[in-house]
Amino acid sequence: MNNRLKVLRAERNWSQAELAERLDVSRQAVNAIETGKHDPSLPLAFRLARLFNLSIEEIFDDGHR
């Protein structure tokens, strides 16, 4: 699944470690989501959406829109 996480993070000048701290996950987890190796669970997707003040669809794209 494609996502805009790296761009959104860069816009706020956050490092992966900073984003991981805000989400309470490991830095490797942020990297795995950014590179598309792992699709986050719904609760984590909601946490991401709230953190960036966006909807889930504005962060993640499953290619069916």
Place this chain on the structure above:
Amino acid sequence: MTDTVDTVRPMSAMHASLRLAGGCILGIFGAGLAVGVTMSVIEDGVLRARGGIALSIAAACIAIACWLLLSMRTRFPLPRSPRARRSRIALYLSLGVAFVAGGAAGITGHLTGDGNGFPMLFEHGPISSTLAICAIAGWLIAMGASIYWHLTLDEIERAEYEAGGTLAMYAYLLAAPAWWLAWRGGMAPEPNGVAIFVMVCTVWSLGWAWRRYR
């Protein structure tokens, strides 16, 4: 733009690897020497000058190993996320417990006449009930630490372990009955529980590594 590598790492990878390897080798050597001298003192009932020198060397090795490993803190800082920090600390603690338990098993094995206790645990022969009880107790502590560690993992890390665990389960479901049937059919030696355990752990580790680093 913020890069994917987001920590400042003044120490080169080669330098850090050398420190890590040196610290581990010195630490294991020092611990082994200390256990050997301790067993000799228990056997003879007296600490001779030669033993004292060896013990000093062991202490120096362990001290240098601690210094080398502690100097790596900047290279491997604790994660900032509270959950990941708890997980990393639990991992370091369990490694420390395993290190101490290995030394304790060595001494216990010697005291109970089982020989070199730690390797004896992985052989397919009888051991004394004392060593067995100590080993089971150590295993229970390790399992407790492992369960706590798993509870602190985030969903991505847990998924990596579950992928390895699923592969390991199928490896067990394939190997254990097949070996048992092959033995009954006279085509293989009697099934060895330790060999199956090691195989399952190896497959689990490989599955975890594949999922994590693919």
